[in-house]
Amino acid sequence: MRLPSRGPRTLKKPQIPSRVALLDALGRKEVSRVHAVREILHLLYTMADAITTRADDYSQWYIDIVRGAKLADYSPVRGCMIIRPNGYALWENMKAALDGMFKETGHENAYFPLFVPQSFLAREAEHVEGFAKECAVVTHSRLIDDGEGGLKPDPESEIGEPLVVRPTSETIIWNTYADWIQSWRDLPILINQWANVVRWEMRTRLFLRTMEFLWQEGHTAHATKQEAVEETLRMLDVYTTFAEDYMAMPVLRGVKTASERFPGAVDTYCIEALMQDGKALQAGTSHFLGQNFAKAFDCTFQNENNELEYVWATSWGVSTRLVGALIMTHSDDQGLVLPPRLAPTQVVIVPIHFNDEQRATVLEVARRIEQELADAGIRVELDASEAQRPGWKFNEYEVQGVPIRLAIGPRDVKNENVELARRDTREKEIVPQKGLTARITELLDRIQEGLYNRALQFRQERTTAVDSYDDFKAALDEPGGFVLAHWDGTAETEARIKEETKATIRCIPFTDQLRGLDEPGEDLLTGKPSEQRVVFARAY
RNA sequence: CGGGACGUAGCGCAGUCCGGUUAGCGCACCUGCUUUGGGAGCAGGAGGUCCCCGGUUCGAAUCCGGGCGUCCCGACCA
Numbered sequence: 001m002r003l004p005s006r007g008p009r010t011l012k013k014p015q016i017p018s019r020v021a022l023l024d025a026l027g028r029k030e031v032s033r034v035h036a037v038r039e040i041l042h043l044l045y046t047m048a049d050a051i052t053t054r055a056d057d058y059s060q061w062y063i064d065i066v067r068g069a070k071l072a073d074y075s076p077v078r079g080c081m082i083i084r085p086n087g088y089a090l091w092e093n094m095k096a097a098l099d100g101m102f103k104e105t106g107h108e109n110a111y112f113p114l115f116v117p118q119s120f121l122a123r124e125a126e127h128v129e130g131f132a133k134e135c136a137v138v139t140h141s142r143l144i145d146d147g148e149g150g151l152k153p154d155p156e157s158e159i160g161e162p163l164v165v166r167p168t169s170e171t172i173i174w175n176t177y178a179d180w181i182q183s184w185r186d187l188p189i190l191i192n193q194w195a196n197v198v199r200w201e202m203r204t205r206l207f208l209r210t211m212e213f214l215w216q217e218g219h220t221a222h223a224t225k226q227e228a229v230e231e232t233l234r235m236l237d238v239y240t241t242f243a244e245d246y247m248a249m250p251v252l253r254g255v256k257t258a259s260e261r262f263p264g265a266v267d268t269y270c271i272e273a274l275m276q277d278g279k280a281l282q283a284g285t286s287h288f289l290g291q292n293f294a295k296a297f298d299c300t301f302q303n304e305n306n307e308l309e310y311v312w313a314t315s316w317g318v319s320t321r322l323v324g325a326l327i328m329t330h331s332d333d334q335g336l337v338l339p340p341r342l343a344p345t346q347v348v349i350v351p352i353h354f355n356d357e358q359r360a361t362v363l364e365v366a367r368r369i370e371q372e373l374a375d376a377g378i379r380v381e382l383d384a385s386e387a388q389r390p391g392w393k394f395n396e397y398e399v400q401g402v403p404i405r406l407a408i409g410p411r412d413v414k415n416e417n418v419e420l421a422r423r424d425t426r427e428k429e430i431v432p433q434k435g436l437t438a439r440i441t442e443l444l445d446r447i448q449e450g451l452y453n454r455a456l457q458f459r460q461e462r463t464t465a466v467d468s469y470d471d472f473k474a475a476l477d478e479p480g481g482f483v484l485a486h487w488d489g490t491a492e493t494e495a496r497i498k499e500e501t502k503a504t505i506r507c508i509p510f511t512d513q514l515r516g517l518d519e520p521g522e523d524l525l526t527g528k529p530s531e532q533r534v535v536f537a538r539a540y
Numbered sequence: 541c542g543g544g545a546c547g548u549a550g551c552g553c554a555g556u557c558c559g560g561u562u563a564g565c566g567c568a569c570c571u572g573c574u575u576u577g578g579g580a581g582c583a584g585g586a587g588g589u590c591c592c593c594g595g596u597u598c599g600a601a602u603c604c605g606g607g608c609g610u611c612c613c614g615a616c617c618a
Contacts, residue, residue, distance in 0.1 A: 391578040
């Protein structure tokens with residue numbers, strides 16, 4: 001049973017069956033029972049107020065979290081979402097951390113156009129094939145009265161060559177790089193852009209799959225293959241560090257198989273995370289593009305030996321999908337759980353008082369603590385609003401995933417204590433005001449580490465190595481998650497396994513992650529030789 | 541694209557079968573009082589082109605025709 005949560009929602013909950021449907025199900029003579037059934041359902045739908053549990057319905061739980069924590073709304077545009085301040089603050093914190101790491105590794109930010117001439121997209125054969133089916137295309141520049149009180153594109157205003165709303169920017173960027181690069185002295189070019197992209201998708205899942213999303217895309221140009229490959233792997237390392245140190249989300253690193261590769265890439269590397277429902281989520285990708293785009297856009301340079309060579313390329317990106325990954329890695333049935341390093345608010349203070357006199361003394365202490373924490377660089381918020389009562393606030397901040405909550409009431413003022421509640425374990429304790437800042441600084445670190453360890457343990461419990469197809473199928477259901485198995489390297493086998501089990505090869509992992517399991521073997525299905533195990537999973 | 545359901549206040553719904561007071565209920569919202577250590581109580585209040593167009597009728601949320609939109613299942617996609 002799914003129950004609606006508090007507050008306005010545009011989301012349609014499952015609807016109570018109509019009278020007609022119930023009459024069909026129960027029989028035409030059961031009119032009174034039909035009324036009773038609908039009455040009961042109606043009561044259940046309106047009286048209770050909870051986030052759907054993960055065990056009950058995982059995808060509904062996810063939607064309840066996103067909406068309950070006010071991260072995003074559905075929009076009037078099908079397939080698009082509205083990122084609310086809470087969700088955007090998370091993305092901003094991710095951006096800030098990543099942007100710093102990009103700068104540290106020598107990258108600069110720039111901005112390229114939203115619109116890509118249609119002909120650009122057609123230049124690289126695999127690239128077109130990969131993206132052509134999901135492009136939004138602009139063909140007109142003007143609206144006119146349609147004579148029926150509405151508007152329509154002015155047929156007179158049809159623009160010459162249609163413009164594609166960028167699904168990714170390789171083409172327009174390489175068209176530009178071709179102008180910028182003549183000599184080996186112009187290389188490398190290390191550019192990143194923060195942007196939105198549009199991919200015309202059928203299904204929507206907030207943050208995980210929407211038509212428009214926000215991301216960063218790095219595009220680099222190099223003089224040698226080796227340098228480009230090194231860059232590709234360097235950025236994969238940056239993503240790994242970000243995922244593990246900031247998001248507290250362990251990831252597997254590896255390279256994609258040919259069928260999962262980015263259209264136009266020579267090699268696609270990825271980090272893969274495991275969500276709580278046992279499904280894998282690609283959390284970031286880094287592509288070695290070889291000379292494919294350089295050739296498509298005739299981008300050459302003269303090397304030190306006065307020879308003309310094509311430029312070597314990389315591109316790499318992460319998107320607002322990471323917000324979805326964050327949710328599904330840590331959150332519980334009470335709501336969002338955020339790692340302190342990314343939490344927009346790390347500590348919330350809730351004052352409790354029964355009269356004006358108490359209000360004054362409680363707030364005085366609360367403000368002093370707020371100031372001390374802020375001075376220590378902690379993101380702290382004092383909620384002194386009288387619009388809601390303390391109990392309501394407790395719940396609200398729990399749903400929103402604030403890592404630490406402090407409650408201060410008259411009792412605490414008198415005893416020079418505060419009540420400290422941590423979101424990750426839901427433990428509460430009374431602690432002295434003295435030394436509070438140091439305690440909280442240390443606790444935030446411990447929470448960050450604890451979340452990572454919990455997620456890592458979860459992943460380890462759901463990573464299985466198997467050597468037979470029967471075991472493989474069993475492991476996908478129980479315990480689920482990542483299944484390490486041998487594969488003969490052919491697309492045919494990969495496709496057949498996908499067809500039969502819905503599992504795909506998430507990556508061919510770097511072998512340092514396969515401690516003790518890096519022996520060669522034989523393919524599950526065909527028995528043909530395999531150099532190493534690959535990671536299978538059902539995926540988002 | 542095929543099959544099914546739905547469209548009434550910000551949200552969730554009742555009322556429609558069988559046409560007839562001023563279209564109701566819960567949540568949310570506004571005002572006041574009492575409250576406040578885990579989603580407060582009471583009282584008062586505001587909020588509606590009943591998806592749109594046309595028809596039948598003395599009278600349409602309700603019946604009829606057409607249109608639009610949304611959701612679910614399948615197909616497709618990842």
